[in-house]
Amino acid sequence: MTDASCVGEARRHAAQAVANMGWNEVDAGRLALVVTELGTNLHRHARNGRLLIAAHQETGEAGEVEVISIDDGPGIADLSLAMQDGHSSGSTPGTGLGAVRRLASEFDIHSSMPGGTVSVARMRPAVSSAEGTWHVADRQIGAICLPAPHEAVCGDGWAAAIHDERTTVLLADGLGHGPEAAKASQAATAAFASCCEGDLRETVQKVHRELQTTRGAAVCALRIDTADATVTYTGAGNIVGRVMSGVFDKSLVTQHGTAGMQIRKPETASLALPAHALVILHSDGIETRWNVDRIRPLLQKDPTLVAAVLLRDHTRHRDDATVVVIRQKE
Structure with missing residues (x-):
């Protein structure tokens, strides 16, 4: 402004x-x-x-x-x-x-x-009785997805599916930026939409196949199961994940590779989901290293606000930047 x-x-x-x-x-x-x-x-x-x-x-x-x-x-x-x-x-x-x-x-x-x-x-219109976007009784999802400077489209893409006690999220970062990167990330989210409730390894494999006619993308598929209090994830490339609460901080690391080009057979990893935790995914347009102590005061805030603070304080200013935040409510 x-x-x-x-x-x-x-x-x-x-x-x-x-x-x-x-x-x-x-x-x-x-x-x-x-x-x-x-x-x-x-x-x-x-x-x-x-x-x-x-x-x-x-x-x-x-x-x-x-x-x-x-x-x-x-x-x-x-x-x-x-x-x-x-x-x-x-x-x-x-x-x-x-x-x-x-x-x-x-x-x-x-x-x-x-x-x-x-x-x-x-x-929202005054007559609307809808809850906030991407809101379920015990889960909220907030996200910001912005193109690289001087680009009209974003080469990142994300999608989420909420089914009963499970929340499944895919984040894709098309190689480079601009229209061709956007085609790759859009192909990834389209593939995810058709298999989002299945096994995460099969989801990543399908995304990999669908991206073979594109320039490829880094991808991460993540599932939160509130019934089992677990976070399970898999993927390839430089998508960064983090699970944090007031007393817990764990990074999520996926294998090397690029969906659509070359990846190893996907393997999943899991960890326990702490109470009142934030689960954060972001593309490499956001710096990998950020101080968790600056985010802990925001644990009870709107997840989109958390995404905005991370974007403000840690964007690289030269690439597409996406942050997805899932908050487990009390």
């Missing part, structure tokens, strides 16, 4: 996103206020402010819009004061973050000084 015109551009983008989703003027107006407030805050008060806007719609549903605000500082000294409805550090139309929280269907925020502030606002 480098200048005031960016706020209007973001508002127009959000309006276009819901134009074909059947939202009425009141709901579209709520969305415009939230985008304006968050965007203006970034422009006036933040360093390197970014506003990410994505629309999600399932067949027959009114859908939702996710608005993610990210900055590099200076942070909010008194977050509880800033969240009071009507409080504003400037003459913004929404009259402060309290109004954003009131207008949003779901809202979460984290701020540190001088690190900066990240917030997630989800907007």
Whole structure:
């Protein structure tokens, strides 16, 4: 959000996103206020402010819009004061973050000084009774998937399937970036969709076969079984995984290789799933080494907010970057 015109551009983008989703003027107006407030805050008060806007719609549903605000500082000294409805550090139309929280269907925020502030606002029509996107009673999935600088499409792709007590996730990172990398990751997620409930090794093998007409991709397939409290995973390439809680931290490492080109016979590994854990997968657009102590204060936060903090603090700024976070609720 480098200048005031960016706020209007973001508002127009959000309006276009819901134009074909059947939202009425009141709901579209709520969305415009939230985008304006968050965007203006970034422009006036933040360093390197970014506003990410994505629309999600399932067949027959009114859908939702996710608005993610990210900055590099200076942070909010008194977050509880800033969240009071009507409080504003400037003459913004929404009259402060309290109004954003009131207008949003779901809202979460984290701020540190001088690190900066990240917030997630989800907007749904007032008549909608749907839960938040990718939400099950004891599981939440949040993700951010961004293209490399100056690219219009992302060479990463991810997909998730939730069935009873099992959550299965695939993350694919097409070699390089741009349209050809995107073709590879899209082929991977399409293959996953047809076999997501099967054995993980067979899933990776099928993905490998389907990618043989593409440039290939690094892939990781992961399954959380809450009934058995286990995490099982397999894959090939440089997808990074991590399972962490307040007292636990374990990295997930897959074998070398590239799906679609050359991989060894997939082998699965498993570990116990701690209570209240986060399970994190990310592509190599995110630095491999990051300080878990900076994420532990976010264990009870919205998983999309966790993904946004990792993206802000550890992106390499030269490749596609994807973070998927699964949170086990209490």
